[in-house]
Amino acid sequence: MKELKILGVVVFFTLLTYWGVEPYAHSVMHPHVESDGFKYDDLPALTKKGDAQRGAQTFLSAGCTGCHGVKAAGMPAPMDPNAAAASFGVNPPDLSNAGSVYDEKFLAALIKNPEHALMVEHKFSKMGRAYPMPAFYGVGGDKDQEVADIVAYLKSIAKKDVTPKEAYELACGRCHAMHYDNWTQIGEKPKFKHKKDELLFEAKVLEYQDHLTKYLGKLPPDLSMYIRSRGEHYLKTFMENPQNLLHGTAMPRVGVTAEAAEKVLEHMADVGDAKRHERTSVGVKVMIYLFIFAILAYLWKQSLWRELH
Amino acid sequence: MAHFEKANSLEEWLDQRLAIKTLRRVLAEEYWIPKNINFLWAMGMVLAVTFGILLVSGIFLLMYYQPNVKLAFDSVNYTIMKEVEFGWLWRHMHAVAASVVFLIIYIHMFTGIYYGSYKKGRELIWISGMLLFVTFSAEAFSGYMLPWGQMSYWAGMVITNLFSLGSLELNGLVEWIRGDYVPGQAFLDRFFMLHVLLLPLVIMALIGLHFGTLRIPHVNNQDGEEIDFDAEAKKYLEGKKKESKVIRFANDFMSKDMFVVSIFLIFYFYLVFWHFDFAMDPINFDPADGLKTPPHIYPEWYFLWSYEILRPFPKDPGLVAFGFAQVIFFALPFLDKSPNVAPASRRGTFKYWFWLLLVDMIVLTVMGKLPPQGIYSTIGLVAAVVFIGLWVALPFITKNEKAV
Ligand code: HEM
Numbered sequence: 001m002k003e004l005k006i007l008g009v010v011v012f013f014t015l016l017t018y019w020g021v022e023p024y025a026h027s028v029m030h031p032h033v034e035s036d037g038f039k040y041d042d043l044p045a046l047t048k049k050g051d052a053q054r055g056a057q058t059f060l061s062a063g064c065t066g067c068h069g070v071k072a073a074g075m076p077a078p079m080d081p082n083a084a085a086a087s088f089g090v091n092p093p094d095l096s097n098a099g100s101v102y103d104e105k106f107l108a109a110l111i112k113n114p115e116h117a118l119m120v121e122h123k124f125s126k127m128g129r130a131y132p133m134p135a136f137y138g139v140g141g142d143k144d145q146e147v148a149d150i151v152a153y154l155k156s157i158a159k160k161d162v163t164p165k166e167a168y169e170l171a172c173g174r175c176h177a178m179h180y181d182n183w184t185q186i187g188e189k190p191k192f193k194h195k196k197d198e199l200l201f202e203a204k205v206l207e208y209q210d211h212l213t214k215y216l217g218k219l220p221p222d223l224s225m226y227i228r229s230r231g232e233h234y235l236k237t238f239m240e241n242p243q244n245l246l247h248g249t250a251m252p253r254v255g256v257t258a259e260a261a262e263k264v265l266e267h268m269a270d271v272g273d274a275k276r277h278e279r280t281s282v283g284v285k286v287m288i289y290l291f292i293f294a295i296l297a298y299l300w301k302q303s304l305w306r307e308l309h
Numbered sequence: 310m311a312h313f314e315k316a317n318s319l320e321e322w323l324d325q326r327l328a329i330k331t332l333r334r335v336l337a338e339e340y341w342i343p344k345n346i347n348f349l350w351a352m353g354m355v356l357a358v359t360f361g362i363l364l365v366s367g368i369f370l371l372m373y374y375q376p377n378v379k380l381a382f383d384s385v386n387y388t389i390m391k392e393v394e395f396g397w398l399w400r401h402m403h404a405v406a407a408s409v410v411f412l413i414i415y416i417h418m419f420t421g422i423y424y425g426s427y428k429k430g431r432e433l434i435w436i437s438g439m440l441l442f443v444t445f446s447a448e449a450f451s452g453y454m455l456p457w458g459q460m461s462y463w464a465g466m467v468i469t470n471l472f473s474l475g476s477l478e479l480n481g482l483v484e485w486i487r488g489d490y491v492p493g494q495a496f497l498d499r500f501f502m503l504h505v506l507l508l509p510l511v512i513m514a515l516i517g518l519h520f521g522t523l524r525i526p527h528v529n530n531q532d533g534e535e536i537d538f539d540a541e542a543k544k545y546l547e548g549k550k551k552e553s554k555v556i557r558f559a560n561d562f563m564s565k566d567m568f569v570v571s572i573f574l575i576f577y578f579y580l581v582f583w584h585f586d587f588a589m590d591p592i593n594f595d596p597a598d599g600l601k602t603p604p605h606i607y608p609e610w611y612f613l614w615s616y617e618i619l620r621p622f623p624k625d626p627g628l629v630a631f632g633f634a635q636v637i638f639f640a641l642p643f644l645d646k647s648p649n650v651a652p653a654s655r656r657g658t659f660k661y662w663f664w665l666l667l668v669d670m671i672v673l674t675v676m677g678k679l680p681p682q683g684i685y686s687t688i689g690l691v692a693a694v695v696f697i698g699l700w701v702a703l704p705f706i707t708k709n710e711k712a713v
Binding site (some may be wrong): 003006010014021022025028029180224226229230274275278280282297304308 | 348391398565568571574575581592593594595610613678
């Protein structure tokens with residue numbers, strides 16, 4: 001039929017244009033980076049089997065709690081976020097859920113040499129700056145065993161199913177605000193009764209951000225809309241290894257597990273693309289309605305045109 | 310004062326006062342359409358429906374949008390997208406319709422070019438259509454400023470910069486347009502005004518004009534045949550519907566329009582719910598930042614071909630070429646010297662002209678998006694030269710065309 005042929009021509013040129021300006025142009029502008037599935041192949045595998053009970057002891061002797069809180073084990077943070085940022089440039093995260101959010105190979109490598117695991121040597125030792133979190137030199141025994149024990153301990157106290165929000169707060173929250181979710185780098189912004197308290201809180205956030213900016217060279221962006229501005233694929237591969245996509249960046253490789261990365265993404269989608277589930281369900285209904293509309297329109301046309309041809 | 314009888318129905322009551330029966334007859338029932346046309350003639354109706362969607366969704370967005378550089382981004386991305394019930398739906402509908410409307414406009418235009426529907430009395434239809442195209446372009450550009458994202462800001466910067474007219478360095482003109490040295494509050498306010506008031510008014514007036522220009526020459530048909538509408542209408546009214554070459558606009562053609570519209574709506578809503586990224590550039594979900602230039606600045610897809618006519622040349626010739634591309638379509642009825650009103654396939658050399666123009670504009674569109682490096686700049690340059698060459702050649706090609 002002639003009309004179908006014409007339709008075919010229109011569709012062909014439309015798709016050709018679409019292919020050129022979307023998939024093709026984007027593949028040229030943004031070289032494709034594949035995820036390695038958060039395997040961290042550059043880091044050595046754990047050779048020793050850790051023991052959580054011994055790890056609890058080692059963890060305390062290692063001095064981690066001098067800087068980090070572990071609320072799950074009844075240890076509050078030794079300093080408030082601002083005081084911590086004044087000393088370190090950033091607030092060391094609470095480690096309660098570190099065992100389930102961070103990959104175990106990564107944790108072990110981090111404890112032995114934080115800068116290396118985080119891939120930020122170019123911003124610290126190579127620039128003659130000391131990294132705020134010290135490397136662990138062992139507490140007298142076999143260092144590999146001690147590290148494995150600490151990791152086992154962290155895993156034993158961590159919640160198995162952290163929520164998407166908890167994963168985000170631990171992995172990204174100390175650096176990235178998300179004001180569409182009321183999140184600031186020093187925690188959730190509470191509701192204030194008095195304007196004065198609110199201003200005091202905001203002043204604290206600004207002070208924290210000043211330290212952070214000095215520490216990282218720039219203020220990490222607010223991630224509220226990043227699920228739309230960067231898209232899932234970019235965020236995932238960026239989280240896995242920021243250096244691949246922004247060479248020389250101060251953003252560390254955070255070392256999350258594949259599962260935790262999914263949760264971080266889910267949280268970012270909950271904030272920046274909140275209505276995506278509603279979108280699909282409304283979409284299906286609208287489509288059903290339109291198909292019925294199209295059938296009725298077709299029948300109407302046929303009934304009138306029968307007399308015309 | 311005129312004499313009024315008591316009316317027996319609402320219809321009669323209205324007819325006494327508004328002559329609705331006459332209106333209906335003149336505008337719909339006895340507005341005659343050739344029978345020999347295909348679905349491409351429904352694109353105008355699709356455009357009218359899409360404009361309706363833009364208008365209604367725009368009005369809903371307007372209830373929450375804040376034209377303020379500090380609030381605009383959040384009013385769109387937070388208030389409308391998260392807080393307001395179905396705000397996301399209106400926004401996606403608005404943004405996708407703004408993009409799709411151009412696809413349909415281009416199909417509509419190329420249909421006109423293919424069938425020669427711009428000459429022998431139809432010149433004003435073409436010119437009013439081109440005015441609509443230009444105003445729609447301004448409407449889309451001004452709308453794109455409103456969410457105050459990175460692309461809003463930087464596209465606004467780049468496009469307004471063009472008004473310095475190259476070596477003339479009319480920086481004063483650029484500042485006058487922006488209301489400031491760089492895009493800022495004054496800039497956002499005036500583009501807001503243009504987008505929600507002045508340009509929509511102009512568009513509605515132009516749609517009226519466009520319809521008016523159609524009335525006397527009537528729409529063209531697939532063979533470019535000249536039809537005696539009075540004689541054919543008479544046949545139709547005598548009941549010889551099968552024999553007559555014309556049909557009523559309502560309900561005969563309208564029923565076909567509606568079927569095409571329904572297929573279009575399926576396509577459009579599929580995009581709204583599942584494939585909207587092409588119409589809402591991800592980069593515009595980063596808030597405007599005058600200190601951070603995005604690595605790639607490009608306009609929306611429908612401006613790419615003319616952007617690419619600007620880019621490959623040195624500054625001044627580029628602007629001249631760009632200006633040429635903006636106005637040359639207006640001149641089509643006068644550059645086509647052939648008296649033939651017929652599909653391009655029957656018009657000898659013009660056939661190749663048509664397909665070359667189409668392919669060339671697609672090539673320009675794709676090159677306009679790609680970074681201007683290496684082979685892409687070369688292809689872009691060649692395509693831009695071909696574009697200009699095609700228009701220069703048109704009068705010569707058509708002058709000696711054999712009558713069909
Ligand atoms: C008179 C009817 C219209 C009204 C009241 C209106 C209103 C608005 C408002 C308030 C916005 C800002 C919210 C947003 O960005 O989503 C907007 C955005 C926009 N409008 Fe319109 N609009 C109208 C018609 C049009 C038309 C005819 C076009 C194009 C042909 C258009 C193209 C756009 C575009 C491209 C955006 C940016 C969309 C985005 O980035 O999400 N609008 N419009």
